[in-house]
Amino acid sequence: MADSIVAAGSAKPDAAADARPTAAPVLKKIRRPRALGKCLPIIGPIALFIIWDLVVRAGWIKAILLPTPASTLITLVNGLAGGPLLLDFLVTFMRTLEAFLIAAVIGVPLGVLLGSNERAYRSVEFLIDFFRSTPSSALIPLFLLIFGVSDINKVAIAAFGALLIVLFNSAYGVLNARKQRVMAAKVMGASRWQIFKDVLLWESLQPTFVGLRSAVSMALVIVIVAEMFIGSENGLGHKIIDAQQVLNVREMYAAILAAGALGYALNVVFIVIEKRIVHWSGR
Amino acid sequence: MSVVISPKLKYEEPVVPFIPGPPGTHITIRGLTKYFAGWPLYEDFNLDIPKNKIVSVFGPNGCGKSTLINMIAGLIPIDSGQILFDGKSLADTKIGYVFQNYREAMFPWLRTIDNIAYPLKLEGKSKVEIKRRVEELVASFDVKFDLNRYPYEMSGGQQQTASIMRALAPGPEVLFLDEPFSALDFEMTLFIREKLQEVFMQTGTTMMLVSHDLEEAVYLADEILLLTKRPTKVAHILHYDDARPRTVETLTQPRFIEAKKMSLEIFQTEIRREATAQPPK
Numbered sequence: 089m090a091d092s093i094v095a096a097g098s099a100k101p102d103a104a105a106d107a108r109p110t111a112a113p114v115l116k117k118i119r120r121p122r123a124l125g126k127c128l129p130i131i132g133p134i135a136l137f138i139i140w141d142l143v144v145r146a147g148w149i150k151a152i153l154l155p156t157p158a159s160t161l162i163t164l165v166n167g168l169a170g171g172p173l174l175l176d177f178l179v180t181f182m183r184t185l186e187a188f189l190i191a192a193v194i195g196v197p198l199g200v201l202l203g204s205n206e207r208a209y210r211s212v213e214f215l216i217d218f219f220r221s222t223p224s225s226a227l228i229p230l231f232l233l234i235f236g237v238s239d240i241n242k243v244a245i246a247a248f249g250a251l252l253i254v255l256f257n258s259a260y261g262v263l264n265a266r267k268q269r270v271m272a273a274k275v276m277g278a279s280r281w282q283i284f285k286d287v288l289l290w291e292s293l294q295p296t297f298v299g300l301r302s303a304v305s306m307a308l309v310i311v312i313v314a315e316m317f318i319g320s321e322n323g324l325g326h327k328i329i330d331a332q333q334v335l336n337v338r339e340m341y342a343a344i345l346a347a348g349a350l351g352y353a354l355n356v357v358f359i360v361i362e363k364r365i366v367h368w369s370g371r
Numbered sequence: 372m373s374v375v376i377s378p379k380l381k382y383e384e385p386v387v388p389f390i391p392g393p394p395g396t397h398i399t400i401r402g403l404t405k406y407f408a409g410w411p412l413y414e415d416f417n418l419d420i421p422k423n424k425i426v427s428v429f430g431p432n433g434c435g436k437s438t439l440i441n442m443i444a445g446l447i448p449i450d451s452g453q454i455l456f457d458g459k460s461l462a463d464t465k466i467g468y469v470f471q472n473y474r475e476a477m478f479p480w481l482r483t484i485d486n487i488a489y490p491l492k493l494e495g496k497s498k499v500e501i502k503r504r505v506e507e508l509v510a511s512f513d514v515k516f517d518l519n520r521y522p523y524e525m526s527g528g529q530q531q532t533a534s535i536m537r538a539l540a541p542g543p544e545v546l547f548l549d550e551p552f553s554a555l556d557f558e559m560t561l562f563i564r565e566k567l568q569e570v571f572m573q574t575g576t577t578m579m580l581v582s583h584d585l586e587e588a589v590y591l592a593d594e595i596l597l598l599t600k601r602p603t604k605v606a607h608i609l610h611y612d613d614a615r616p617r618t619v620e621t622l623t624q625p626r627f628i629e630a631k632k633m634s635l636e637i638f639q640t641e642i643r644r645e646a647t648a649q650p651p652k
Contacts, residue, residue, distance in 0.1 A: 268475040271446050275468040276490040276541075286489075290480045368479030371523040 199258025257299025261292030430598030467538030528559030
């Protein structure tokens with residue numbers, strides 16, 4: 089609502105300069121949707137914060153369970169600006185990054201290799217699909233047995249979950265490469281190796297990026313879960329469960345929002361990189 | 372002539388001795404057999420394709436026009452038979468191929484100019500040689516658009532022009548064109564048709580053109596290869612030797628109209644004929 093008022097207000101001086109009274113409504117009509125269009129993405133969050141605020145103020149939910157959005161945001165900003173939340177945030181970020189890098193470095197080449205040999209892929213397809221469908225959190229106790237209660241454990245289980253996603257997507261990218269491009273290379277006299285490096289590898293890039301993007305989200309999810317339940321001293325997962333135990337709800341919500349922000353930012357970064365590298369995607 | 376035939380004799384006992392085509396033959400097809408889903412598409416198919424000529428392939432739906440040139444170009448395996456280029460096998464022959472769907476034939480991760488240079492790179496040509504050859508092609512095609520853009524940034528006609536340039540870059544002995552104009556608008560079709568004719572007059576490259584448009588097939592052709600319903604045989608080979616360059620005026624001249632009419636008559640006789648092969652029940 090506030091935005092449309094601003095748009096209408098800004099239209100007035102133009103109309104006055106035009107000295108034509110009929111110009112004002114016309115300008116209003118054109119400008120309003122544009123201004124609205126730009127603001128559309130923030131309407132949702134603002135609405136959520138307003139409802140959240142109203143719910144707390146009206147006392148529908150006890151303040152001990154839900155702090156006001158303003159105080160949560162203040163806790164979040166204070167925490168991230170050099171407070172203890174920053175350390176937890178960075179620790180979680182690093183673990184996610186490590187797990188992701190391990191998954192990518194192993195998963196992409198292995199996936200591309202498996203994808204370029206359909207028989208090899210078919211022979212392990214069931215294993216990949218099975219463990220891809222198994223919730224990685226179900227494997228946490230198993231990883232505890234192998235790696236003990238350590239930092240490596242959290243990274244390892246997250247890397248495992250992310251690896252299968254990367255592997256699967258890269259392999260399918262190669263398997264489903266456009267047949268005609270392969271034929272075009274073949275008819276020009278390309279050898280198997282040349283077809284692989286000049287066509288298949290490139291064709292697999294886009295699905296590989298889809299895989300990498302899902303993998304980083306998966307890595308974050310597992311890292312947070314692992315931080316909650318595998319005796320951890322830091323990280324956002326630890327922070328969330330710790331704050332919950334002592335009913336420090338403001339810190340809990342701040343940590344949840346920080347985890348959300350991390351996941352969202354990682355996703356955006358990957359979309360930007362993908363658009364840069366796979367510039368032909370969707371065209 | 373005697374290069375590659377000998378090793379094959381071991382396991383392929385030729386029932387019929389190899390009969391070479393008449394003088395001036397480029398591609399000889401002998402005993403070509405191809406089954407699809409258990410019923411024959413081609414059975415003991417023989418054909419001679421002349422050298423330095425344009426052959427248009429025309430026939431009823433589903434008779435395997437594209438399959439024929441794909442088999443000759445090695446894109447579809449054959450069940451049995453022999454295809455030789457001037458007596459050589461495909462492996463020893465340089466060919467070019469232009470696909471109908473240029474979007475999925477070009478490599479979108481390469482700039483257009485690198486797409487055109489790609490077959491030259493495969494041949495291991497030096498950068499200087501590649502640059503010279505691409506410049507040559509740009510000059511002979513009179514390219515007015517920016518080849519440093521990516522294929523997806525160009526119009527359909529420009530992309531198809533580029534993919535014809537790519538196919539011609541290594542100087543192929545035979546150029547295959549699988550409905551190269553079907554995805555283009557009329558203006559671009561006319562333009563590329565002229566370019567193809569110019570290139571043909573400059574180089575004399577043997578060309579096989581699959582077309583579903585009779586006018587286009589006759590317009591470019593020295594020979595119109597008319598096929599039957601499956602199992603596919605040669606219905607007729609029609610010669611059309613009007614002088615080149617042919618122009619828009621050619622389209623209204625009696626010789627052209629007669630060639631087109633005859634092709635149409637043969638085609639109609641063929642589509643009315645009962646199919647001799649039925650799918651297995």
